[in-house]
Amino acid sequence: MDTAIDLSDASKALDLDNIRFQLIRLEDTIIFHLIERVQFPLNASIYDPIALPVPTSNLALPPNISLADYLLSETERLHSTVRRYDAPDEYPFFPQVLQRPMLQPIKYPKLLHDNDVNVNDIIKEKYIKEVLPEACRKFGREDRGETKENYGSAATSDVACLQALSRRIHFGKFVAESKFRAETERFVKLIKAEDRAGIDAAITNAKVEQLVLERLRLKARTYGKDPSVGSTNTAGGEEKLDVEAVVKMYAQVVIPLTKVVEVEYLMQRLKGTQWE
Numbered sequence: 001m002d003t004a005i006d007l008s009d010a011s012k013a014l015d016l017d018n019i020r021f022q023l024i025r026l027e028d029t030i031i032f033h034l035i036e037r038v039q040f041p042l043n044a045s046i047y048d049p050i051a052l053p054v055p056t057s058n059l060a061l062p063p064n065i066s067l068a069d070y071l072l073s074e075t076e077r078l079h080s081t082v083r084r085y086d087a088p089d090e091y092p093f094f095p096q097v098l099q100r101p102m103l104q105p106i107k108y109p110k111l112l113h114d115n116d117v118n119v120n121d122i123i124k125e126k127y128i129k130e131v132l133p134e135a136c137r138k139f140g141r142e143d144r145g146e147t148k149e150n151y152g153s154a155a156t157s158d159v160a161c162l163q164a165l166s167r168r169i170h171f172g173k174f175v176a177e178s179k180f181r182a183e184t185e186r187f188v189k190l191i192k193a194e195d196r197a198g199i200d201a202a203i204t205n206a207k208v209e210q211l212v213l214e215r216l217r218l219k220a221r222t223y224g225k226d227p228s229v230g231s232t233n234t235a236g237g238e239e240k241l242d243v244e245a246v247v248k249m250y251a252q253v254v255i256p257l258t259k260v261v262e263v264e265y266l267m268q269r270l271k272g273t274q275w276e
């Protein structure tokens, strides 16, 4: 599984318009994965290792984990064998389970500065505690218990949602690198002063954020309804997705965490350089 962005030409890969195009493309991926997930009830038990303990033989993990963590960690272990996490735009939720790839390594051009920024723990926490309850609420279906269907389907959909959210949010590193190269002196000064608030203000583009939220609302409304059905009161015309929940997810989780990634990446940008 190799990166979806064209990294062969560094100037293209770090062109801010090209990066923003990738972010727009990821909106579709995230919305469609969410449409799949909210077909199922919240099923809170699949995130709770006490309510539904899943034993793992993986010594890198606790003896019992949640069904959701089991499926996510096993998926990452498998995907790592086909070098998913060699790609500079892929970050694991469980780095401790990754395996040596069976495929030959790809020589990616070095576009990003060395860094250890990974906000996947926060992404997963907010997805489980904030995003899903909000997205599932409108459909009003509570946890029907392990004996009912959907536990595996819900957890499988969660893997796709979390991986897409992680890619989108960690794309903040490419955005930050692009902005650093465009205004190096400005960012060197802010980074040396360890002025995180100043860096956050410098990387913030309120107009772009507004456009993102407006586009998200339009896409969620459009993708969430079957275009072949006239009005919502005809069978099959109901919305498949809570539009406002999607907008809220971006406004309260995706965009803020993308900016955290940008700031923390920049805080590590000078290490080992002439500016240190």
Ligand SMILES: C=C(O[C@@H]1C=C(C(=O)O)C=C[C@H]1O)C(=O)O
Binding pocket: 020, 172, 175, 203, 204, 205, 206, 208, 209, 212, 254, 255, 256, 258, 259
């Ligand atoms: C991603 C960027 O940086 C920031 C984060 C944004 C986002 O997460 O959508 C949008 C604008 C900026 O405030 C950008 O400038 O495009």
